[in-house]
Amino acid sequence: MSAAVEVEALEVSLDRTPILTGVDLSVSAGEWVNVVGPNGAGKTTLLRALLGLVAYDGKVHIDGLSSQRRSVRAQHLAYVPQSPVIPQGMLVGDYVLLGRTPHRGIFAAETATDTRIATEVLERLDLGGFGERAVQSLSGGERQRAVLARALAQQTPILLLDEPTTALDLGHQQDVLDLVDRLRRERGLTVIATLHDLTLAARYGDRVAILSEGRVAACGPPDGVLTVDSIAQHFGAHVRVLRDSDGPVIVPTATTSAHATSAAPAGRAATQNGDHS
Amino acid sequence: MRANGASGAACASGIQLQASALRARALVAGVVAVVIAVVAGLTIGPAGIPAHRVLMELADLLPGIAVESGLNDAHKAIVTDIRLPRVVLGLLVGATLATSGATYQAAFRNPLADPYLLGIAAGAGLGATIAIVNDIGDGAGVFDLVPIAAFGGALGAVTVAYLAGHIGGRSTASLILAGIAVASFLAACQTYLLQANADAFRRILAWLLGRIATSGWAEPALLLPYFLVTTAIMLRYRRALDVLAVGDEEAAALGLEPRRIRLIVLLAASLGAAAAVSVSGLISFVGIIVPHAIRLVFGTSNRILLPLSVLFGAAFLVLADLTARTVLSPAELPIGVVTAFLGAPFFVFVLRTSRREIW
Numbered sequence: 001m002s003a004a005v006e007v008e009a010l011e012v013s014l015d016r017t018p019i020l021t022g023v024d025l026s027v028s029a030g031e032w033v034n035v036v037g038p039n040g041a042g043k044t045t046l047l048r049a050l051l052g053l054v055a056y057d058g059k060v061h062i063d064g065l066s067s068q069r070r071s072v073r074a075q076h077l078a079y080v081p082q083s084p085v086i087p088q089g090m091l092v093g094d095y096v097l098l099g100r101t102p103h104r105g106i107f108a109a110e111t112a113t114d115t116r117i118a119t120e121v122l123e124r125l126d127l128g129g130f131g132e133r134a135v136q137s138l139s140g141g142e143r144q145r146a147v148l149a150r151a152l153a154q155q156t157p158i159l160l161l162d163e164p165t166t167a168l169d170l171g172h173q174q175d176v177l178d179l180v181d182r183l184r185r186e187r188g189l190t191v192i193a194t195l196h197d198l199t200l201a202a203r204y205g206d207r208v209a210i211l212s213e214g215r216v217a218a219c220g221p222p223d224g225v226l227t228v229d230s231i232a233q234h235f236g237a238h239v240r241v242l243r244d245s246d247g248p249v250i251v252p253t254a255t256t257s258a259h260a261t262s263a264a265p266a267g268r269a270a271t272q273n274g275d276h277s
Numbered sequence: 278m279r280a281n282g283a284s285g286a287a288c289a290s291g292i293q294l295q296a297s298a299l300r301a302r303a304l305v306a307g308v309v310a311v312v313i314a315v316v317a318g319l320t321i322g323p324a325g326i327p328a329h330r331v332l333m334e335l336a337d338l339l340p341g342i343a344v345e346s347g348l349n350d351a352h353k354a355i356v357t358d359i360r361l362p363r364v365v366l367g368l369l370v371g372a373t374l375a376t377s378g379a380t381y382q383a384a385f386r387n388p389l390a391d392p393y394l395l396g397i398a399a400g401a402g403l404g405a406t407i408a409i410v411n412d413i414g415d416g417a418g419v420f421d422l423v424p425i426a427a428f429g430g431a432l433g434a435v436t437v438a439y440l441a442g443h444i445g446g447r448s449t450a451s452l453i454l455a456g457i458a459v460a461s462f463l464a465a466c467q468t469y470l471l472q473a474n475a476d477a478f479r480r481i482l483a484w485l486l487g488r489i490a491t492s493g494w495a496e497p498a499l500l501l502p503y504f505l506v507t508t509a510i511m512l513r514y515r516r517a518l519d520v521l522a523v524g525d526e527e528a529a530a531l532g533l534e535p536r537r538i539r540l541i542v543l544l545a546a547s548l549g550a551a552a553a554v555s556v557s558g559l560i561s562f563v564g565i566i567v568p569h570a571i572r573l574v575f576g577t578s579n580r581i582l583l584p585l586s587v588l589f590g591a592a593f594l595v596l597a598d599l600t601a602r603t604v605l606s607p608a609e610l611p612i613g614v615v616t617a618f619l620g621a622p623f624f625v626f627v628l629r630t631s632r633r634e635i636w
Binding site: 051069074081084085087089091098101108 | 523527531
């Protein structure tokens with residue numbers, strides 16, 4: 001498979017502070033890669049560099065991209081930001097139609113094709129009856145789907161998701177990621193997502209990349225990357241990694257609370273902690 | 278799959294029909310408002326000319342129509358040389374201020390933004406004050422320098438605010454703060470001049486409160502090109518302003534250049550507003566109340582809001598001017614007093630009765 005996104009020696013500094021100091025990442029067409037890493041590791045900055053929203057050194061190659069112009073880039077990459085700005089008073093239908101901007105240009109009225117695509121996406125994401133409602137009146141889960149709908153209306157081969165499950169309960173987290181997975185298979189999308197929840201990162205997608213101290217510290221199938229050692233090293237977290245048929249399950253272990261000593265003897269927790277190290 | 282596609286298409290055309298029907302209704306309402314305002318502005322006045330004769334006289338002005346209105350020459354002159362230019366100037370000033378206001382609010386994503394946000398009012402006020410205290414205008418000759426000084430002051434203030442705002446950072450907040458700083462400074466200068474020249478006080482105050490006064494067609498002709506060019510630019514960018522509503526970052530991810538778009542629309546809005554205040558003085562509230570009332574009734578989409586601001590802004594100011602020249606007739610109220618006195622309660626009424634949330 002050809003690489004849909006190829007990143008080599010990517011360096012980004014914000015306000016003269018180096019954020020990314022040499023990221024290498026190659027994502028194949030149709031693949032789903034989850035980027036994990038501690039706060040401040042530069043996950044969002046990596047996505048913003050792919051989108052051309054920050055200045056960078058190094059190489060970012062987007063397959064089929066004929067020009068560096070923003071409007072062209074927006075026909076290849078759709079972006080679901082971590083905290084989307086919800087415009088006051090805007091209707092869901094109009095909001096999703098914004099996704100058609102890269103195709104119609106900023107001066108032209110939307111065509112019948114644009115409205116058809118927006119309507120189809122709304123139906124597909126179970127927002128069919130929501131077109132005339134204000135976006136800010138939606139619940140958290142519906143809102144997340146509306147933002148996803150806008151990105152899908154862009155009809156790009158590559159989808160960039162920045163913490164798409166923040167602010168959602170467990171059920172809605174699953175709904176959104178299941179939906180992305182189904183859409184990926186239906187449409188052959190390439191997905192790059194940043195996630196905080198390591199278990200979710202292991203469940204969904206093909207590979208996990210740990211971004212730490214400005215570079216990709218490890219990248220590969222979840223089993224090989226999400227280990228007790230690597231999580232301790234890059235996240236400073238004490239965890240147990242359980243295995244089940246669907247992949248690793250990352251469970252934090254309490255290190256200081258009374259819970260750890262009363263509910264489970266400290267020695268036993270330590271032993272289990274060591275099982276996989 | 279096939280059935281799915283068909284139902285999707287049917288649904289899509291349903292949404293589109295609904296939206297375009299709503300838009301058409303809103304535009305018709307705007308045109309009706311303008312027609313009512315124009316007819317009222319032309320027929321109501323101290324001369325007591327019957328309304329139907331005024332309308333016949335107007336019809337006679339249209340190309341290809343010849344109607345004998347039965348008006349005598351003096352009455353004809355009142356309609357075509359006094360009332361008509363004044364109504365046209367009211368239309369142009371109102372449309373320009375309301376559209377500029379809507380554009381400012383969209384560009385800054387701020388409901389409190391109005392065309393005077395970046396110092397246009399203070400700059401124009403200072404320019405006009407300088408011209409008046411130096412007695413270099415207001416009917417002194419063929420060239421009235423007060424509007425020119427006001428125009429220069431307004432553009433100078435916006436330019437300084439824009440440059441200063443970009444030095445402090447590139448966010449819209451720093452631009453707004455720079456505008457406030459520039460406006461305060463210029464207002465202080467203007468107040469100083471005002472205090473030092475007490476004899477010119479009344480003339481300066483009258484200018485500051487605004488009026489739609491014409492001497493023949495000079496003022497409408499002066500404003501018309503600015504209105505046409507700046508409104509065309511603002512209307513052309515109305516869809517881009519809808520995209521900017523999701524913030525610069527997301528707008529850029531959707532393929533736009535938010536900073537460039539903001540610069541262009543703010544230039545157009547500022548130029549239009551500067552031209553409007555230079556002929557009419559500082560008419561307050563129009564740029565903020567008219568767009569918000571439209572949002573409350575017809576929704577927040579700039580696609581609809583900007584064209585409607587042209588129409589309702591024009592109608593509102595003509596009616597406000599009609600009130601200004603009739604309630605104390607033969608004396609005239611400053612139009613700024615009327616826009617605030619009538620506009621503010623009307624706005625509160627719309628705010629209370631609307632079920633929409635706009636910001």
